[in-house]
Amino acid sequence: MLKAFGLIILGLIVLAVIAALASKKGKATDAKSGYQYKSKALLTPNEREMYWELIDALPGYVVLAQVALSSCIDAKKQGGAFNTISAKSLDFVICNGSLDVLAGIEIDDKSHAGAAAQKRDARKNSAMAAAGIKLIRWPAVPLPSIEEIRKIFPAVPLSVAEKSAVEIMQEKKIKILEQQLFGMARKLEGIPQGRKAAGA
Numbered sequence: 001m002l003k004a005f006g007l008i009i010l011g012l013i014v015l016a017v018i019a020a021l022a023s024k025k026g027k028a029t030d031a032k033s034g035y036q037y038k039s040k041a042l043l044t045p046n047e048r049e050m051y052w053e054l055i056d057a058l059p060g061y062v063v064l065a066q067v068a069l070s071s072c073i074d075a076k077k078q079g080g081a082f083n084t085i086s087a088k089s090l091d092f093v094i095c096n097g098s099l100d101v102l103a104g105i106e107i108d109d110k111s112h113a114g115a116a117a118q119k120r121d122a123r124k125n126s127a128m129a130a131a132g133i134k135l136i137r138w139p140a141v142p143l144p145s146i147e148e149i150r151k152i153f154p155a156v157p158l159s160v161a162e163k164s165a166v167e168i169m170q171e172k173k174i175k176i177l178e179q180q181l182f183g184m185a186r187k188l189e190g191i192p193q194g195r196k197a198a199g200a
Helices: 002-023 045-057 080-085 115-130 146-152 160-199
Strands: 062-068 089-095 101-108 134-139
Touching (some): 045 089, 045 101, 101 115, 115 134
Parallel strands (some): 101 134
Antiparallel strands (some): 062 089, 089 101
């Protein structure tokens, strides 16, 4: 009887340990702070769909996702101007090949319908407008088509980054050609000198 009771107690302890481990699965604890962390997806399924739409629609641009608003516009470190952009982000940012910010994009879902959310959106709109950066808002349902996206952003045949790469390759080819011509010139200069030396 005691043996059976001991097995029951042991079984309960094992179950408790398994439950505790399961609750902590996927989480890591910072030893100093005691906070628990776990990884999460950078984009929601809807945002991922929009990201690939932008990539397909804008081959000459650089598309960034979940960019801090303070990375795109600057403000004084204290006061209302900084508080307006602090801890806020843009769903997507469109840049040229030099990574200059051209526009921000926000995908408005149901979470933007509340009064508080609309006030935050208004402050974000105002900050972007003051910085001279276009902020485009599209509804989450339906997402814009590739054609609609391309109506706003002009076609870029070759990005600045690609142009730089082409220019670098051209410069390398020119240097190689110059070296070859220089070598040929040295050889040609050496021929008459050899003849003169032989005649002397």
